Amino acid sequence: MILEVENGCFGYPKQEEILTDINIKLEEGHILSVLGPNGIGKTTLLKCMIGLMPWSRGRSLLTGKDIRTLKSKEIWNMISYIPQTHGFSFSYTGLEMVMLGRSSHLGLFSQPGHREIEMAEAMMEKVGITRLADKDCNRMSGGELQMVLIARALINEPKLIILDEPETGLDFHNQILVLNMVEKLAHEENIGAIMNTHYPTNAMSIADEALMMNRKGDRFYGPTGDILNESNISKSFDVNVVVDEIMYQNRTIRSVVPVSLA
């Protein structure tokens, strides 16, 4: 098991608890998608899971060890976290940004050298973004920046990758590019992935498990196909939806269409 959460609870100071008794088990090479309405606590959950914010009760285990007992270098050698990118400003070139992903492997006073440059170049080639090496991150499109951040996450050689809404704001082409990349990493390279998303159809297309939260306090958790049904989605987002299956090139594609407010 790469990551387990046992009875995780969290509330911001002077506010009601927003996460109560969260239990998750993520196996190596599995993708978990986290869904729920705006403000329900998805980003907070990701941060608590990996020790960026402390659970008020409960705990996270990384490869079986309580994350609070691990040194930060041990944690960040294993986990790569890609936060939401909208509104961020990064004054680095693509290559510099990817190299930053090696920081947790470098000593406190070490500078990145030839080896890190070569690794960053190789990773950019693998992800198909060599053309972005010299481009200023502030001038990249949302899709370009997301792929650079994925390359930055991968150069860390993580066992677990955490993505906060990686496909939000991207066009169809770039959404599929990002989703294919996450699926390949998990299902071919055995890296665990946890992904917040606002798109149930995207979760259905790549995630092995889903956790869906709602304002009534329900926590739907289990295999994606079982969890993302019309009833649960409707209860979580207060909309009526149709979940349908389409055959395309001998593949069954499940799709969610919101049809009206509930």
Ligand SMILES: Nc1ncnc2c1ncn2[C@@H]1O[C@H](COP(=O)(O)OP(=O)(O)OP(=O)(O)O)[C@@H](O)[C@H]1O
């Ligand atoms: N630093 C903070 N201090 C106090 N409250 C916060 C803080 N960060 C977030 N919150 C609140 O906690 C709740 C959960 O926020 P969070 O960002 O985790 O939700 P989310 O499900 O990721 O939302 P979205 O789908 O809109 O990205 C919200 O009500 C938010 O206003």
